[in-house]
Amino acid sequence: MAQMTERMQELFNTVRTAILSTATADGSPNAVPVGAKKIIDAETILISDQFFNKTLANMKANPRVAVTFWEGHEGYQLKGSVTIETSGQRYEETARWIQEMSEKAGFPLKSKGAVILHIEEIFGVSPGPGAGKKLV
Amino acid sequence: MAQMTERMQELFNTVRTAILSTATADGSPNAVPVGAKKIIDAETILISDQFFNKTLANMKANPRVAVTFWEGHEGYQLKGSVTIETSGQRYEETARWIQEMSEKAGFPLKSKGAVILHIEEIFGVSPGPGAGKKLV
Numbered sequence: 001m002a003q004m005t006e007r008m009q010e011l012f013n014t015v016r017t018a019i020l021s022t023a024t025a026d027g028s029p030n031a032v033p034v035g036a037k038k039i040i041d042a043e044t045i046l047i048s049d050q051f052f053n054k055t056l057a058n059m060k061a062n063p064r065v066a067v068t069f070w071e072g073h074e075g076y077q078l079k080g081s082v083t084i085e086t087s088g089q090r091y092e093e094t095a096r097w098i099q100e101m102s103e104k105a106g107f108p109l110k111s112k113g114a115v116i117l118h119i120e121e122i123f124g125v126s127p128g129p130g131a132g133k134k135l136v
Numbered sequence: 137m138a139q140m141t142e143r144m145q146e147l148f149n150t151v152r153t154a155i156l157s158t159a160t161a162d163g164s165p166n167a168v169p170v171g172a173k174k175i176i177d178a179e180t181i182l183i184s185d186q187f188f189n190k191t192l193a194n195m196k197a198n199p200r201v202a203v204t205f206w207e208g209h210e211g212y213q214l215k216g217s218v219t220i221e222t223s224g225q226r227y228e229e230t231a232r233w234i235q236e237m238s239e240k241a242g243f244p245l246k247s248k249g250a251v252i253l254h255i256e257e258i259f260g261v262s263p264g265p266g267a268g269k270k271l272v
Contacts, residue, residue, distance in 0.1 A: 019204075021167035023159035031157035031167040031204045032261050032268075033211065053268025054259070068155075068167045073243075075169065107209075107263075123190070125168055127243075132168075132189025 001080075002119050002136040003042040008076050011069065012039060018069040020047060020115075022058035030054050034067075036098055036109075040116070045078065047115040048094050059084060059115065067117060068125055075125035076135070078117065086113040137216075138255050138272040139178040144212050147205065148175060154205040156183060156251075158194035166190050170203075172234055172245075176252070181214065183251040184230050195220060195251065203253060204261055211261035212271070214253065222249040 004012070012018065021031040032055050036048035045067065049056060059065065063081040070076070085091045094114040102109035122136035140148070148154065157167040168191050172184035181203065185192060195201065199217040206212070221227045230250040238245035258272035 019155050019157075019167045019169075021155075021157045021165040023163040023165040025163050027159045027161050027163045027198050028200050028215075029157040029159040029165050029167075029202050031155045031165075031202055031213070033155075033204070033206055051263050051265075051267035055268070062163045064164050066165050066167055068169070070169055077167070079164075109263075127187050127245075129187075131187035132191070 001043045002122050004039075004076075004078070004119065004122065004136070008122065009039055009042065011071060011074065011076065012037070012045070015069045015071055018067050020055060021066045021068065022055050023062060023064070024058055025062045030058055036101065036111070043119045045117045045119070046090070046094065047117065048098050048111045049084070049113040049115055050098065050109050050111060052112070065117060070125055073126050073128075077123040077125050078119045079123065080118045080120040082118070083116050084113045085116060090114050090116075137179045138258050140175075140214070140255065140258065140272070144258065145175055145178065147207060147210065147212065148173070148181070151205045151207055154203050156191060157202045157204065158191050159198060159200070160194055161198045166194055172237065172247070179255045181253045181255070182226070182230065183253065184234050184247045185220070185249040185251055186234065186245050186247060188248070192249075201253060206261055209262050209264075213259040213261050214255045215259065216254045216256040218254070219252050220249045221252060226250050226252070
């Protein structure tokens with residue numbers, strides 16, 4: 001497992017959207033923007049699934065994902081594996097959180113599952129010679 | 137091959153950043169933001185490589201990629217295969233374009249290659265019941 005620094009966690013919370021990338025088991029890549037995201041602890045994040053389609057099929061067949069986020073010239077990529085929870089306390093809390101988000105946004109949103117990323121590696125994605133280098 | 141509509145091309149040109157996602161041949165996904173992007177024609181886009189690291193290794197081993205872009209609630213994903221040009225007229229033009237971009241930005245940028253995406257499929261990534269559906 002790899003731990004996000006305080007600064008990485010701050011940026012993750014600040015950005016409106018992160019990118020969740022997945023791949024089929026035989027390597028066809030996919031990426032989607034995700035807004036319903038939160039930090040569970042320094043090595044675990046949660047993403048709620050409202051509309052995942054290929055992303056969900058990919059994660060079921062191949063749990064390896066990358067979550068990328070940035071602001072200006074500073075960015076990070078979290079790599080690891082996911083588990084998907086569609087019942088239990090964490091899912092119920094996620095469903096309530098998305099229900100509240102839906103009411104605030106005036107846009108129909110319903111959580112179909114809580115995607116839990118167990119972070120294994122962290123890379124930089126800031127432009128420059130260090131781009132793509134492993135940080136943690 | 138699949139062709140972008142006028143509206144897709146307009147949005148691709150408008151967004152500051154698109155997401156280039158790749159995967160290793162055995163399915164470990166990656167995604168990075170890209171700003172140096174242009175449309176060649178309705179079924180072909182060009183991305184300049186300044187800082188690709190895992191992305192470049194992935195594309196050499198596995199040319200399948202996805203390029204995702206969105207603004208607000210409207211977004212699209214272009215899927216296809218890439219070829220990488222590191223010499224010739226198109227690369228030379230790209231190198232000049234990035235040199236000009238570098239001078240304007242006051243930030244050191246140098247094109248290492250022109251990544252040419254041949255679009256094969258186009259999906260929607262707008263939130264809602266149609267998310268992830270194939271459009272073209």
